[in-house]
Amino acid sequence: AQSVTQLGSHVSVSEGALVLLRCNYSSSVPPYLFWYVQYPNQGLQLLLKYTSAATLVKGINGFEAEFKKSETSFHLTKPSAHMSDAAEYFCAVSDKDKIIFGKGTRLHILP
Amino acid sequence: EAQVTQNPRYLITVTGKKLTVTCSQNMNHEYMSWYRQDPGLGLRQIYYSMNVEVTDKGDVPEGYKVSRKEKRNFPLILESPSPNQTSLYFCASRPDRGVTEAFFGQGTRLTVV
Numbered sequence: 001a002q003s004v005t006q007l008g009s010h011v012s013v014s015e016g017a018l019v020l021l022r023c024n025y026s027s028s029v030p031p032y033l034f035w036y037v038q039y040p041n042q043g044l045q046l047l048l049k050y051t052s053a054a055t056l057v058k059g060i061n062g063f064e065a066e067f068k069k070s071e072t073s074f075h076l077t078k079p080s081a082h083m084s085d086a087a088e089y090f091c092a093v094s095d096k097d098k099i100i101f102g103k104g105t106r107l108h109i110l111p
Numbered sequence: 112e113a114q115v116t117q118n119p120r121y122l123i124t125v126t127g128k129k130l131t132v133t134c135s136q137n138m139n140h141e142y143m144s145w146y147r148q149d150p151g152l153g154l155r156q157i158y159y160s161m162n163v164e165v166t167d168k169g170d171v172p173e174g175y176k177v178s179r180k181e182k183r184n185f186p187l188i189l190e191s192p193s194p195n196q197t198s199l200y201f202c203a204s205r206p207d208r209g210v211t212e213a214f215f216g217q218g219t220r221l222t223v224v
Binding site for chain 1: 151152154155201203205215
């Protein structure tokens with residue numbers, strides 16, 4: 001079965017600093033990977049997805065993620081954090097009949 | 112506007128009183144599912160449906176029922192709610208399996224006392 005592991009349930013960065021949220025996947029076949037963001041009191045919104053077309057995937061709000069097969073990773077980055085980026089982020093993998101989510105990383109932005 | 116609509120957004124109920132959370136999508140998606148979100152556990156799939164009249168259990172189906180009589184609607188039924196079903200629930204739809212992402216409703220926060 002496929003799975004994803006997110007390293008760090010809470011991450012704090014200063015406004016303007018690099019954001020790095022880590023995700024490792026486990027899959028026996030080429031995976032379809034996603035990053036979702038959840039703002040307070042809202043549903044999940046797709047940030048970006050990897051479907052094997054390109055290893056570097058650009059998403060909304062300045063986020064991007066790089067698929068590294070050798071490291072089984074799909075880390076999410078943003079060069080410069082903004083206060084509005086404070087939210088919970090979920091890495092996910094598509095596994096036939098469902099999307100399997102990691103446990104989430106809450107991103108805190110320090111002024 | 113393409114969307115997944117859940118109702119109600121907030122619900123407080125008592126143990127044992129049957130309730131239904133509705134979910135409707137206007138994107139003609141074949142695939143719909145329900146998740147619950149609990150702190151530290153992420154999202155876990157309760158039930159899913161690949162098409163009308165086709166439903167199957169997810170990872171945590173105990174205490175829940177679903178039905179798919181129409182393509183657009185996928186209600187979640189709690190016949191006899193218990194306090195351990197207090198959670199945040201999300202309905203999601205996808206065009207199909209595999210590469211496509213899921214579109215989520217706004218969530219229903221359920222409290223069972």
